[in-house]
Amino acid sequence: MNVDTCIKQSFASTSSYAPHYPQSCDEALGEALFSTQAYNAWRMLDPGPALPIFSRFAALPALTKRDLRTRGPQGFVPHDHDIAKGLTTHEIELGTTSGATGDQVTNVWYQPWWNASEAASWQLNAHARTVATGVHREAILTSPWCAGFPCEYGYLTMEQRTLGRFLYLSERFDPSSWNSDLMDRMVNELNTFRPVVLEANPSFLARLSRHIVRRRMRVHSPALIVLTYENPSVLHRRQISRAFDAPIASSYGATEAGYVFMECEAGRLHQVTASCHVDFLPFGPEHGGPDVGRILVTIFDNPWRSLLRFDIGDVVRLDGHAPCPCGRHEGLVLKSVEGRTVHLTSTSEGRAVTQGTVDHALGSVSGLVEYQILQVGLSAYHLRFVAEGVASRSVAGAASEALQEVYGVEAAITADPVEAIAPDPPGKYCLTRMLDPIDPHELLDDKYAPRIP
Ligand SMILES: [Zn+2]
Numbered sequence: 001m002n003v004d005t006c007i008k009q010s011f012a013s014t015s016s017y018a019p020h021y022p023q024s025c026d027e028a029l030g031e032a033l034f035s036t037q038a039y040n041a042w043r044m045l046d047p048g049p050a051l052p053i054f055s056r057f058a059a060l061p062a063l064t065k066r067d068l069r070t071r072g073p074q075g076f077v078p079h080d081h082d083i084a085k086g087l088t089t090h091e092i093e094l095g096t097t098s099g100a101t102g103d104q105v106t107n108v109w110y111q112p113w114w115n116a117s118e119a120a121s122w123q124l125n126a127h128a129r130t131v132a133t134g135v136h137r138e139a140i141l142t143s144p145w146c147a148g149f150p151c152e153y154g155y156l157t158m159e160q161r162t163l164g165r166f167l168y169l170s171e172r173f174d175p176s177s178w179n180s181d182l183m184d185r186m187v188n189e190l191n192t193f194r195p196v197v198l199e200a201n202p203s204f205l206a207r208l209s210r211h212i213v214r215r216r217m218r219v220h221s222p223a224l225i226v227l228t229y230e231n232p233s234v235l236h237r238r239q240i241s242r243a244f245d246a247p248i249a250s251s252y253g254a255t256e257a258g259y260v261f262m263e264c265e266a267g268r269l270h271q272v273t274a275s276c277h278v279d280f281l282p283f284g285p286e287h288g289g290p291d292v293g294r295i296l297v298t299i300f301d302n303p304w305r306s307l308l309r310f311d312i313g314d315v316v317r318l319d320g321h322a323p324c325p326c327g328r329h330e331g332l333v334l335k336s337v338e339g340r341t342v343h344l345t346s347t348s349e350g351r352a353v354t355q356g357t358v359d360h361a362l363g364s365v366s367g368l369v370e371y372q373i374l375q376v377g378l379s380a381y382h383l384r385f386v387a388e389g390v391a392s393r394s395v396a397g398a399a400s401e402a403l404q405e406v407y408g409v410e411a412a413i414t415a416d417p418v419e420a421i422a423p424d425p426p427g428k429y430c431l432t433r434m435l436d437p438i439d440p441h442e443l444l445d446d447k448y449a450p451r452i453p
Pocket of ligand 1: 264
């Protein structure tokens, strides 16, 4: 087969980058193809240096989590580095991602690279740039199974949950089981510790925020709230901003890929071009393309990890191509991260619907504070929801109407009020999903779809 016939279009060639950026991409590609065992089979797919770098990327497959599992951590370590030696000298650690059991990946963790990637992301938000110094006090509210000190029976002292400049506010992974005393403790600790930055899983902080507003408590507002670990819902952000008088920025990345996008002070998400390259793969027009699509991430300058075109598993929406008011213009700019590909649902005609689309539609339903939608059939949807301050029946009616707008008049929607909704282990909320999930590869515009190896 002529390799030219396999070359797909690259969206990256439409973005603007700093002059040295193509060189960083070139080095990442060279290290993967010629110095890293996991990519041996990809070498013959590379059309070679006669083509522009982004076209060379576009000729290659996507790297999946399954690849990371089957090749193991050593498969992605460049030839001049050795895991056993790195562990002996404590230069690196091995860490397992906290996904569902079948989804766990062992990663080589090299802290200096992670720190550099995080510091680069701070440059993309005016507030973070000012207050995040790398030595600032930081409180963290997320599942302790993702970061911190888990303890599901009994409680830990503040001292036991403090590590250097970090305070982990919860030792429990399920906010639906938090009692008032535990949330009062979190507020007291925020008032004592007075963090400069509060980094939080948005659904966790939303739960605490509702408690603060309901009890009319006084709480220390940090200089910046950074939302991470899961995709924030419109409802979460609104609940948080009612309790805290602080700017909010969403930070997007992954354990495998570091910091990939950071929300600027104008509300758009800018690519962290200092530490990664992002290939955008638009969906076909019938599924929301060309502004909605998937992303593949390539990382730069990690001596212990070569990651090329990694399918991070999320769907994003481009910013509409108008310049961002903040003035930053390098790399891919997003209006939003729309949620995981496993959280896609569909209309009865089979059009893909992102979690972001559903969330936007439900964002204006008065009294709705939490929800979860399960698509149980071609045009059948089951909504579980938590209402506050408004009668459940009214909330159910308004939410069903909003969902009908999204899924169409054929949609059969059932709605049940519940006391609370628990996250999936290890502590991440799922807002929408299907019993029989869509294959996201089939949604792609074929001109950009990566080849199957
Ligand atoms: Zn901006």
